[in-house]
Amino acid sequence: MATAEVSTQKTLKVQRFKPSDNPTNTFLTDEKGVWAWMTTVDHKKIGIMYLVSVAIFFAVGGALAILLRTELLTPAKTFIEADTYNQLFTLHGAIMVFFVLVPSIPAALGNFIMPMQLGAKDVAFPKLNLASFYIYVLGAIFTFIALAKNGLDTGWTFYTPYSTQSTSSVIWITMGVFILGFSSILTGTNFITTIHKMRAPGITWSKLPLNVWALYATSIIQVLATPVLAITVLLLTMEKWLGFGIFDPAIGGDPVLFQHFFWFYSHPAVYIMIVPGFGIISEVISTFSKKTVFGYWAIALSSLAIAFIGFLVWGHHMFTSGQSAVATTVFSFLTFLVGIPTGIKIFNWVTTLYKGSIKMDTPMLYVFIFLFLFSIGGFTGIMLGALSVNIHLHDTYYVVAHFHYVMMGGTLIALLAGLHYWWPKMTGKMYNETLAKISAVLIFVGFNVTFLPQFVMGAQGMPRRYYNYVDQFTSFHQTSTIGSYILGVGFLIILYYLMQSLFKGAKSPANPWNSRGLEWQATSPPDFHNFDHTPVIIHGPYDYHQPMEEFQLGLAVDTNGHDPESAKEIIDEERDQWKNYSLG
Amino acid sequence: MSEHNHHEHHVSTAGQLWAVGIALTILTGLTVGLAFVEIPAPFDIIVALTIAFGKAFLVAAFFMNLYWDTKFNSMLLVGALAFFILMVAITLLDTLYRVEVVPSF
């Protein structure tokens, strides 16, 4: 048998396992039925359940956004009341942040892909994984109860003292967020342990896919920041319920302290949303350039650097809140630092493209959209971090545009890239490439038409969250509204062709993109245990200069009838053939 | 890779565990006793916290077995404390340096 040195301590006997393009048993054919799905501990099924939930919440949040934009077509009332408007933008924000962006990439795509990239059969704590999902559902139920009762009109940030005085269902939502936080915490705990303890033989830290590095950094943030959110909303609940006097100035509390607590979570939470997106970009950009990622360690460690620096900058949300001048200055300086690791990533990705054999499939299209939109989001973020500029731009549409460029132009576009990239792996079906490209272009155009005007009107002084506006902003608002409709159409097309691919799509081979990633060496869709062997890794995940067969090794099965000689022969015979394949 | 060739888990002797328990009790007595002694303002908290950290160290190192465990688990604990300190320190940067201690709006 062929042998491979996977560590200094032991030599493993390996043989090649070529994934079948026509698997008979997959995780979709095992454990069928609604009950089996609801009680499954399989990370792939849980990931898909998250994906469906996130998609539903995204549809709700998106519909709210369309309603908001439609109301803003005219300077005065268009068709909804001011109070309803307050509730709509609050819900749009709360749903998109807590129910879509935070769980979207780690819990949905990460759950599905990450254990496969590690060559593991499952995450370290599969039952805990299922529990996280149901905790997420429970949090959602609390939120819907709040909706059914009085709604919420505080904005997604729940600032005191308004949140302690508001007659809307603040307590229901804060309890919902509290519960949701546990889902996030448990997922993070699970992922960190999985990445440390569940790696297949040969996957050293330097051979870890960058997606896993990104999820690792994300999990660290989740574990460190989310508990603080939990205690904050608990204190806020107590403040409103019993009058604790910690946050409410009328009874001796300090509202700025609430903002400190809130942003200690919520600023790192921004990185919980964006860092997993970075991971997807790294994977896709390498696969579609057929080239090793430039600066592997720079990209891997800059994720950790972002995670760390992300904890030091929360006060830049509070420049006009009355915090001390000392803190303001320090926070402003630290904010600029975040630009460094982010810039490192962008430069390394662009350099990866250099002299690559670039194939502009849909996932790659989204990567380019990401690079463009996220760079704008990042630059405007640096501008907002500058104190004097911030005083002028604080709470204007400029801020709204900035974080939509980061959150939507960054996270959501990366999510779409990942979804299109791994869709064949998850479902075993190909989607309609033409429609996919059309919708990508629509989303790119619609996005910019929606949010570019918001930079301009924000700089001219249009405050965020306003129901009415002065006439001079009419044309900006109307352009923005039209853009949001284009965006909506783009997303509807995605929904259409993805559904179509599920039922009528062409069958996907095991590795349609010729990726070297370990997850592509499983069948599409994967086996119930991901691999029917224990994978052994000898090359890095982006070593496109190595032949494909060397990425398909697994621990040799002693009882399969092959003697060592014939197993070796299989590899040698097919070596040349695979070399051609991987180059072509 | 058999279940028999695992690393040896550390087994503390009963004597070790009792010694740690007794040390913790003595330190508790000490910190209570010092509370009745008049120590000038910042130092009373410093003394009380030093003893508390000493006790926490004993529990973490010998009851929670960190002393014999992989260093990564100790790193997790230290990391958590570091981020907690970061949170407090940066918050104090604001709350201690406000021009008006509590804004009266």
Next chain:
Amino acid sequence: MANHSHAHPTHLQHHFVDSDQQFEASKMGMWVFIVNEILFFGGLFCAYIVFRAWYPELFTMAAKELSTVWGAVNTVVLIGSSLTVAMAIRSAQKNQKRGIEINLLITIALACVFLLIKYFEYTHKFHLGIFPGESLYTYEGIDHPLAHVFFSIYYMMTGIHALHIIVGIGLMIWIYIRARRNEFSSEYYTPVEITGLYWHLVDVIWIFLFPLLYLIE
């Protein structure tokens, strides 16, 4: 599968290669969870520190209402329970089934003593009119306009800690039942170890709560 070629011990879950990986993963998972807990309580400690820095005199005055003696007794009770949990783990490592059971029962008993003392402390304060929250607080023995803030923090910190004690008792009863069923041995005692780590954490948090709340002059 290569790792299915020999018999698995019954406690080994299918997605782990061997017992050792399972044990190390479970323990590390618990440590990451402890990181969570530290940051969770960290928020409360941060509120405590901020308010104490603002109003040191409030803390000096209000802490006089707390009983140093009972706080100290509770500290010793928790230290004792930590010791017995450590002994329970030792018993498991040495295959002593009776030892696990007895040590767990003592731990549960000590945890109940802790809660009982806490209960008397709370009811005594309620009797005086010291309730959490400005709207319920009626005690007039402390001459400070923000006296209720101190007790809000006090109730929140000790209350959440007590909640952890209750969860811990539940966990230990579960472990006790499993020990009775002979599920633990020197080969497999992961749940005992994990519960022990949790219980020690609860002890450590109290080690800080005690001087910070009860021992302010």
